Structure formats: structure tokens, C-alpha cells
Amino acid sequence: MxxxxxxxxxxxxxxxxxxxxxxxxxxxxxxxxxxxxxxxxxxxxxxxxxxxxxxxxxxxxxxxxxxxxxxxxxxxxxxxxxxxxxxxxxxxxxxxxxxIETLHQNLSLVDVFNVQENIFMGRELQRRVFGMVPSLDHAEMRRRTVELFKQLGLKTPDLNKAVRALSGGQRQAVGIARLLLESxxxxxxxxxxxxxxxxxxxxxxxxxxxxxxxxxxxxxxxxxxxxxxxxxxxxxxxxxxxxxxxxxxxxxxxxxxxxxxxxxxxxxxxxxx
Ligand SMILES: Nc1ncnc2c1ncn2[C@@H]1O[C@H](COP(=O)(O)OP(=O)(O)OP(=O)(O)O)[C@@H](O)[C@H]1O
Ligand SMILES: [Mg+2]
Structure with missing residues (x-):
């Protein structure tokens, strides 16, 4: 002192x-x-x-x-x-x-959505099969989600679970992974x-x-x-x-x-x- x-x-x-x-x-x-x-x-x-x-x-x-x-x-x-x-x-x-991105204390996650739904919320990936009406590309969003967690060096949480079932630390990781999509x-x-x-x-x-x-x-x-x-x-x-x-x-x-x-x-x- x-x-x-x-x-x-x-x-x-x-x-x-x-x-x-x-x-x-x-x-x-x-x-x-x-x-x-x-x-x-x-x-x-x-x-x-x-x-x-x-x-x-x-x-x-x-x-x-x-x-x-x-x-x-x-x-x-x-x-x-x-x-x-x-x-x-x-x-x-x-x-x-x-x-500049801010991770707020409530993390702005939707509790009932799963991990990739939260990460891609508002910027969902779509695909067109045979020129048909576009539909959500769940497989690609899942693949990119796994990749984001790998980039963060973290174990990927259960992607089928709603995020409310994840631990606080895992929820933080979802919030961060979401920010990393910003180019x-x-x-x-x-x-x-x-x-x-x-x-x-x-x-x-x-x-x-x-x-x-x-x-x-x-x-x-x-x-x-x-x-x-x-x-x-x-x-x-x-x-x-x-x-x-x-x-x-x-x-x-x-x-x-x-x-x-x-x-x-x-x-x-x-x-x-
Ligand atoms: N919207 C507001 N209207 C009036 N006073 C405010 C407002 N926001 C903050 N203050 C005042 O400004 C000062 C600084 O507040 P601030 O929230 O930035 O502190 P802090 O360091 O984040 O505190 P804590 O560790 O408790 O979160 C406090 O005296 C607070 O009462
Ligand atoms: Mg404060």
C-alpha cells in the first residue's frame, strides 16, 4: 500500500x-x-x-x-x-x-434454441436443392458450429440441447462463437x-x-x-x-x-x- x-x-x-x-x-x-x-x-x-x-x-x-x-x-x-x-x-x-463486439451479461441467447440456432440466429444459412425454394441448411450450420468450437479450442457441447441446458461457461462459449462470425x-x-x-x-x-x-x-x-x-x-x-x-x-x-x-x-x- x-x-x-x-x-x-x-x-x-x-x-x-x-x-x-x-x-x-x-x-x-x-x-x-x-x-x-x-x-x-x-x-x-x-x-x-x-x-x-x-x-x-x-x-x-x-x-x-x-x-x-x-x-x-x-x-x-x-x-x-x-x-x-x-x-x-x-x-x-x-x-x-x-x-467492436460486446458480450452482455445475459449473452443475448435464446434459451429454447439449440447451440447452432443461437449462433446463426438472424443470419441463418440457406441452401437451394434443384432450384427449389431455399431451405435452412442445418447440416452446414452444424458443421460450421463444430468448426467454431474447434477454433476456440473447446469441446463442442451437445448440439441438440437447448442452450438453457448448458453450463454457464458453455453458454459464454456460444455467445463468443456467435461473435466470431463477424468478419x-x-x-x-x-x-x-x-x-x-x-x-x-x-x-x-x-x-x-x-x-x-x-x-x-x-x-x-x-x-x-x-x-x-x-x-x-x-x-x-x-x-x-x-x-x-x-x-x-x-x-x-x-x-x-x-x-x-x-x-x-x-x-x-x-x-x-
Ligand atoms: N444511466 C445512469 N443514470 C444515472 N447514473 C448512472 C447511470 N449509469 C451509471 N450511473 C452512475 O455512474 C456511476 C458509475 O456507474 P457504473 O455502472 O459505470 O459503475 P461500475 O464501475 O460498472 O460499477 P459496478 O462494479 O457496480 O458494476 C455510478 O455512480 C452510477 O450510479
Ligand atoms: Mg458495472
Whole structure:
């Protein structure tokens, strides 16, 4: 808990900055509700192939921050650039068009549908036999579903089961597999994906996030569980009272250092250059 000094903007960038430009660059985002600043001048860079964990106490402003990046909430001020070009995020569709997908806590799955029905919902594959009226191509959707799970390095769940019969971890995997169908996907945002999961299921989600990084995606994950954070994150970004305290490399900090940043709202002296 010792040696804390004020955060510096430079600390928002990790070692990965050396390997190329950021995938997304967020500068000075603010959001006020009435007189309350839910986010106050928040900046963060996320690099390709990087997992960032966003942590902070209840009400710190984490969800507001990701809602602004995913086009759900309009910032009061600030800017977002994707691969160097400024973008306007006025809706989730804008975010999607810029390669940003958010996995919401309810996962947007239809409980009574099976795995591939959920994955292909709204973009069902069709086929025409002998020029007849097109019909759903169940075989191809099944084949592509198996392929998606293979890509994620996960065991394919029982494809005949309604997703309500799957474990929480498997449901997360279905939600992710669905996002992977987006051709230009760059950044996946997850708001507390392990919150309601048991030990084994959380492990599955940790594995899933690692696979996403291996496949070149960036991931921004909100979590209250520092053990999970230390397992998956390349960098840990800490918020307090609507402000970004700093983003630190996982390998340079201990559990207690992060707790200190969350509680004191100040960057650790040893990390400020
Ligand atoms: N739609 C809203 N209207 C008014 N105030 C809001 C709204 N959304 C968030 N806030 C306020 O902004 C602050 C930050 O909220 P936010 O949900 O971003 O925090 P959080 O870090 O995600 O918290 P938690 O860990 O509890 O999910 C809180 O004080 C919250 O009450
Ligand atoms: Mg939240």
C-alpha cells in the first residue's frame, strides 16, 4: 500500500506500445448524469492481441466506460480512434462496423434454441436443392458450429440441447462463437463474464479469453475477481470515482499493488517513469 503517487498519462500505455499502434485509442472520455460524473476524462489504449482487465470498486465507472466504447452510451466529451482514425460511436451497430463486439451479461441467447440456432440466429444459412425454394441448411450450420468450437479450442457441447441446458461457461462459449462470425471483429468486450460462474466454468472462460488472444483478437474484460484478472490480463486498468487511475502491466505488479490502486486511486510509484 506504500509508495503511491499521482497517475501519469504515459502509464496508460504498456510495453506492447513498442510493437505497433493501438487497435483502439480512447482519449478524454467523459459522461455526466445530471451533475454526477460517471466518467471523467478517461483515456486508454488497447493494442492488437492484448487482454485488458478493467477493475475498480462498485460505481467506479467501468460499465459506463465500456458502454461508451460499444456505442450504447454517448459520451459527453472525448474521442475514440480505431487504428488511428477517429470514429463516432452512436450505436452498437457503429461499434460493430468498427470491429467492436460486446458480450452482455445475459449473452443475448435464446434459451429454447439449440447451440447452432443461437449462433446463426438472424443470419441463418440457406441452401437451394434443384432450384427449389431455399431451405435452412442445418447440416452446414452444424458443421460450421463444430468448426467454431474447434477454433476456440473447446469441446463442442451437445448440439441438440437447448442452450438453457448448458453450463454457464458453455453458454459464454456460444455467445463468443456467435461473435466470431463477424468478419471484421477486432475487440471483444465482456462485462463480468465470470460473475455468476463456478470454479470450473470460470476456468473455461479464462481459457476462452486466452484462445481469443491467440487468435489475434483484443479483449477488454471487467472483473471483480483479481485471481481471474491475474490469470488472463496482459494489462490491468484501474478506475476509481469515474477516473482512470492507470493501466499497469500484469507482470510488474502484485495482487496487493492492484488493491492499493483500487482503494487509494493512485498509481504506484514504482510504475511511474
Ligand atoms: N444511466 C445512469 N443514470 C444515472 N447514473 C448512472 C447511470 N449509469 C451509471 N450511473 C452512475 O455512474 C456511476 C458509475 O456507474 P457504473 O455502472 O459505470 O459503475 P461500475 O464501475 O460498472 O460499477 P459496478 O462494479 O457496480 O458494476 C455510478 O455512480 C452510477 O450510479
Ligand atoms: Mg458495472
Amino acid at each position: 506504500q509508495h503511491v503517487v499521482q497517475a501519469q498519462a504515459s502509464a496508460l500505455q504498456g510495453a506492447s506500445a513498442a510493437s505497433g499502434g493501438p487497435m483502439i485509442s480512447i482519449r478524454g472520455l467523459s459522461k455526466s448524469y445530471g451533475g454526477h460524473k460517471a466518467n471523467d476524462n478517461v483515456s486508454l489504449d488497447i493494442f492488437p492481441n492484448e487482454v485488458i482487465a478493467l477493475v475498480g470498486d462498485n460505481g467506479a465507472g467501468k460499465s459506463t466506460f465500456i458502454k461508451m466504447i460499444s456505442g450504447v452510451v454517448r459520451p459527453t466529451s472525448g474521442s475514440i480512434s480505431i487504428e488511428g482514425a477517429k470514429v463516432e460511436m452512436t450505436s452498437p451497430n457503429d461499434a460493430r462496423a468498427n470491429g 471484421d471483429l477486432k475487440l471483444i468486450i465482456m462485462d463480468e463474464p465470470m460473475a455468476a460462474l463456478g470454479v470450473e466454468e470460470s476456468r473455461l472462460v479464462v481459457e476462452l479469453i486466452m484462445r481469443l488472444r491467440e487468435r489475434g483478437y483484443s479483449v477488454l474484460i471487467i472483473s471483480h475477481n483479481l485471481d481471474h484478472v491475474f490469470q488472463v490480463a496482459d494489462r490491468i486498468a484501474v478506475m476509481k470515482n469515474g477516473r482512470m487511475v492507470g493501466a499497469v502491466e500484469r507482470d510488474k505488479v502484485e495482487h496487493d499493488d492492484v488493491v492499493s490502486m483500487i482503494v487509494c486511486g493512485r498509481m504506484l510509484e514504482k510504475l511511474v517513469s
